[in-house]
Amino acid sequence: MQTTINEAIQTHYHQTHHDLSEVILAALEKSGKDLSCLTLEDLAPIDEFHIRGRVAMLELARAAGLDATKYVLDVGSGVGGTSRCLAKEFGCRVTGIDLTDDYCKVAKILTAKTDLLNLVDFQQADATQLPFDDQTFDVVWTEHAAMNISDKAQLYKEMYRVLKSGGTLAIYDVLAGSSESVIFPVPWARTADTSFLVQPAELHQLLVNTGFTITDWTDTTEVAREWFVRLAEKIKNQGLPPLGFHILLGNDFQLMAQNQRRNLEEGRIVLAQVIAKK
Template sequence: MPNRINEAIQTHYASRDIGSVILAALEQAGKDLNHLTPEDLAPIDEFHIRGRTATLELAHVADLNAHMRVLDVGSGIGGTSRCLAKEFGCRVTGIDLTDEYCRAATTLTAKVGLSDLVDYHQGDATSLPFNDGVFDTVWTEHVSMNIPDKPRLYKEMYRVLKPGGTLAIYDILAGPFGPVLFPVPWARTPDTSFLVTPNELRDLLVDAGFTISNWTDTTEIARTWFVALAEKIRKNGFPPLGFHILLGSDFQEMAQNQGRNLQEGRIMLGQVVATK
């Protein structure tokens, strides 16, 4: 069963030669491909609600610094890992289930001159290909929704952290007024969606051995952000560079559903920091 789920998830996210598609869109948007910056990639890079702003908020709460080795679980096309490396100088390793995303992440990271600080591996978050106790921080944004075996996920995160290390999470959680309306950006059908409630996430983290040090419900600010985004798309259409490039023609329906899921309390957003 897990293999079938993994295959379905990869099918959902995979897009043929997405790196070249993104570079073509950047060129269309007037960017010089020989002098790209992480900021140029920002509209497509941070594939989660509130984008780079949410990443930087979590990074400050997690006290990231240049001496840290960070594991980005579910690194996608590499936006978060590049942001953390550039803004904080930390060494970041990304792991993602989708091979095509890892290839695109490697290409884009080289284009913005960050290959010395960031590398990527294809792999399963519930079976991390790393030794025990090697990372100062394990980081994950909008990833666990696709992972059914959450006890194993958080135990693996705990295992690869150094003693005293930090787990930084920004995730979509099940709201009190579900069920979720599909399709959404992380799943076209309920078959690959595995949300937990905030209380269930607390229990999972404690059972894995973590001590929760910070928990912020960011649902309300996410609602405001999404309303503004939907209005912008309604007035101006999709920009040359945006998440629709990653998910294709049904992204508009996904975005509409995501907005409704937020507005109607079907999903919640949680920013969580825990320690080993």
Template sequence: MVEKQKVEEHYRSDALMDRLQAALSDAGLGDGNLTIEQLAPLDQFHSRGLLATAELAKALSPRANERVLDIGSGLGGPSRYLAATYGCVVAGIDLSESFVSAATYLAGRAGLDEMVAYQKGDALALPFDDEEFDIAWTQHVAMNIADRAEFYSEASRILRPSGRLAVYDVLAGGGGPLVYPVPWSKTSEGSCLLTQDAMKSHLANAGLEIISWKDRTDAALAWFQALHKQQAAQPALPVGLDLAMGPEFKIATANLARNLDEGRAVLIEAVAVKRKVTG
């Protein structure tokens, strides 16, 4: 089992706010409102970035004023996209206090602080009432969670009947053990990938019926290839994911691409609906 403390340590980013504000200033973004597109290289903390968020949202079909819980909200990119694009009201939780502070700051800079809010929280003990949300959203979070049954049970608990769970995660492939480090873990001790069949079983046991299941592995590989070319032409972006995770993050990202290419992992986008209780 992956201890919560170890996960927090992996994502801890000391002095993140100071580095974030300095990087934005150096990029000419020190003042004024920031757009979703300007922030996307920094705050879309998953493979395929903003494109993956937009595709998952399209599969989900959110409606204005629906309440969304972003589980593992990171720097808040997806939550702000849902608020700005669809008019959703979003709560985000994350184990990292520094991520919560940075996400709150960026929401203010994007003019969305009345539609999104963030707090420190545990995905296995969500600090919300039963049936409080219309949508639960999670991207590249479950790979650190060993107790996947409890993870999906908690997501189901906070959903209203017919509420939807949106998932974008890395799963185990059949090509052998992962090559480390990867973005979510330096070693195998911090990684908890499920097979597709195991994930489907856990969702069903939590009362969640899959209505969409798409393999995005090939699309991710094409994206990684384009990213590699971009990095070769422009080695350092003014604001990027390495701002939060450090320069070694590029190695971890390259290993993820290798794992996907060699069939050691797959990338899945899924939407599930909470079944109504009858009788």
């Protein structure tokens, strides 16, 4: 059963029938970028694969106290945008893991082209079976990944295991709201079969039961709503750009964005930034 779900999740996140790295590089070239020397700004339209983009990522990084002394595990690293940005902005070493092997391959290629392979590496892995020794990382980081993981008790147990004593768990996630069910498709799932949201109180209890001490909890739903209004208007007025999330998710990304906005506005989903300690 879990194998079937994992396969469905990987299919959801890779809609192109072509080599994903070639598709992305072609879109970058079409956008006028120098493929021999890419910057984080060049890659931003496809790198910042989470609500509110880099702004939200930097807020979480500061809350987690990142600096060059930290070794970070990025759970659900996608095509590597957050991992690269954390390394570039804070000088920390980052290992990214993702269920989708194609994303990991693309992440390595783009990281090489941004000259960050000395700080960042990637590997394909299941977040509920992390291939690392106990107490390896100073920080375990995850953005918009747990929505696709059904066994959250095992997920947070694994995160706790690989964290050093006193280490930090940094979460930025979509959670279930208190109103009606989610309207699909959304960026993380086309149907409810691969969507596993918990409400804030459930997440709080899961973390406490695992052994974490929650030190900060910030609801960012309202600013997320405002951000999505601007995004939806931009897509409506300008259409989809050469480089964007539709390359990963397919032509129905526009509908996903519209549904995401409605889910936020109607309280079907909420956003939380959480910092917890081991």
